[in-house]
Amino acid sequence: MSDPIPLARPALGPEEERAVLEVLRSGQLSLGPRLREFERAFATLVRAPLASAISSGTAGLHLALRAVGAQEGEEVVTSPFSFVASANAVLYERARPVFADIDPVTLNLDPDAAEAAIGSHTSTLLPVHIFGYPADMAAFEAIARRHGLAIVEDACEALGARHADGVPVGGRGHPAVFGFYANKQLTTGEGGMITLSDPALKQMIDSERNQGRAPNMDWLDHDRLGFNYRLSDIACAVGIAQLSKIEQTLAQRAHVAELYRQALSGIEGLTLPCSDRDGAQRGWFVFVVQLPRGVNRDDAVRALAARAIQSKPYLPAIHLMSYYRERFGHREGQFPVCEDVAARSLALPFFPQMSEGQVARVAQQLASILGQEAAAAT
Ligand SMILES: Cc1ncc(COP(=O)(O)O)c(C=O)c1O
Missing domain, CATH: 3.40.640.10 (Type I PLP-dependent aspartate aminotransferase-like (Major domain))
Structure with a gap:
């Protein structure tokens, strides 16, 4: 393994x-x-x-x-x-x-x-x-x-x-x-x-x-x-x-994100984090993708775990958490964009020392789980 x-x-x-x-x-x-x-x-x-x-x-x-x-x-x-x-x-x-x-x-x-x-x-x-x-x-x-x-x-x-x-x-x-x-x-x-x-x-x-x-x-x-x-x-x-080394850490994180972007860009239906636009610049914290519609996310998490890759549904919609539902009477359909994203989003391994090989392995395994073996760039 x-x-x-x-x-x-x-x-x-x-x-x-x-x-x-x-x-x-x-x-x-x-x-x-x-x-x-x-x-x-x-x-x-x-x-x-x-x-x-x-x-x-x-x-x-x-x-x-x-x-x-x-x-x-x-x-x-x-x-x-x-x-x-x-x-x-x-x-x-x-x-x-x-x-x-x-x-x-x-x-x-x-x-x-x-x-x-x-x-x-x-x-x-x-x-x-x-x-x-x-x-x-x-x-x-x-x-x-x-x-x-x-x-x-x-x-x-x-x-x-x-x-x-x-x-x-x-x-x-x-x-x-x-x-x-x-x-x-x-x-x-x-x-x-x-x-x-x-x-x-x-x-x-x-x-x-x-x-x-x-x-x-x-x-x-x-x-x-x-x-x-x-x-x-x-x-x-x-x-x-x-x-004292934050600029280097931020640059490493941005580099890992770029490796992911290249490795995952061929997977059909997968939404990647938005690119920087209009001069705004992301400070890279997590690499969260949205799985193609129709994919069972829990199955994907389990399949990645079976291949020794940790991932996590991230983030759930706050208004649909039981405490917020019960206290404020929130229900599905109130914030459709949030709910759609929350249902499909998945955080992949992401840290500054992540190697190109590790990124490639995550991308290949994710592509294979989604039935798109050929899609992950190597
Ligand atoms: C968006 C956001 N808000 C608030 C917090 C809370 O921060 P802490 O865990 O340091 O209390 C976090 C931390 O995970 C966060 O991601």
């Missing part, structure tokens, strides 16, 4: 090991110098004035939504084609996630559909840069201006992405949230970062991630409700080491 090919694999080396050891030996494991250093370096990378490190992307979405004032009784318009955390974070504040359909090409929230979903209780737009492809922020910014709404960006999958105007995702000023789980472009094991431009919002976020304590307050005094959403200096040190 051939070597197994995993879905994802973090790229960690001696730089990260050294950085962790240094922090362990320093004796300051949290709220130490690595925190500020990581925040500054990350902000510079995405050209944001400010950044706050937090314990996860989910925690970041929660604090960012609180920072822009989303609260009970309000509505937040967002994408049903996302990881569930983007909608869950809205519920943490007892606000309501209102979904709108996605663009069939980019798979991002469709600005026209989002605008049509705005009602009298809408306070916030929460676009998601899904699979690292930049959402149309110029359109969302215009909508937010017209309706007086706040914006929070879910950029958890989008490190390295750029908008058509050249601004990196995360650098537009309103809070944007990145995630550093092990499969992401940059990992700290668990972790995340909020980038933003307003110092008052940063102050609030920094306080709320640390139990509601202001920087100048006594250890046991707290002047607002807070959480423990801190990111340890150990994690920040890993993040700094990862940042």
Whole structure:
């Protein structure tokens, strides 16, 4: 049997090991110098004035939504084609996630559909840069201006992405949230970062991630409700080491994506991730294809697994998850583009060290499972 090919694999080396050891030996494991250093370096990378490190992307979405004032009784318009955390974070504040359909090409929230979903209780737009492809922020910014709404960006999958105007995702000023789980472009094991431009919002976020304590307050005094959403200096040190080689990691990921594109282009009925268009640039996070209509995806996953290749249906539509169905009465047919894509999408193995041979093996096996042996380019 051939070597197994995993879905994802973090790229960690001696730089990260050294950085962790240094922090362990320093004796300051949290709220130490690595925190500020990581925040500054990350902000510079995405050209944001400010950044706050937090314990996860989910925690970041929660604090960012609180920072822009989303609260009970309000509505937040967002994408049903996302990881569930983007909608869950809205519920943490007892606000309501209102979904709108996605663009069939980019798979991002469709600005026209989002605008049509705005009602009298809408306070916030929460676009998601899904699979690292930049959402149309110029359109969302215009909508937010017209309706007086706040914006929070879910950029958890989008490190390295750029908008058509050249601004990196995360650098537009309103809070944007990145995630550093092990499969992401940059990992700290668990972790995340909020980038933003307003110092008052940063102050609030920094306080709320640390139990509601202001920087100048006594250890046991707290002047607002807070959480423990801190990111340890150990994690920040890993993040700094990862940042030092991020351009190389992003280039490797883009190279693997290009290898896939060539290897899979002959398979009939298979939809590949959209190419960059109009100057926008994807930050490669996952390689998700949409299987030809009529193919049983579960069978395909099982057949790939039998050939030692991991794959995963990715992503399910949030509104059709049982919790969301039961709580909000969602049903099939509400967001047809999202539902069609969610029913056919499959994440293939994707990580920066993936070899040309591994990509070719995945492509050949997928082609063979789809009955198109001759289609995979070798
Ligand atoms: C689009 C999106 N939003 C939010 C999250 C949540 O991030 P985390 O797992 O770091 O909490 C993820 C992470 O997988 C994600 O992909």
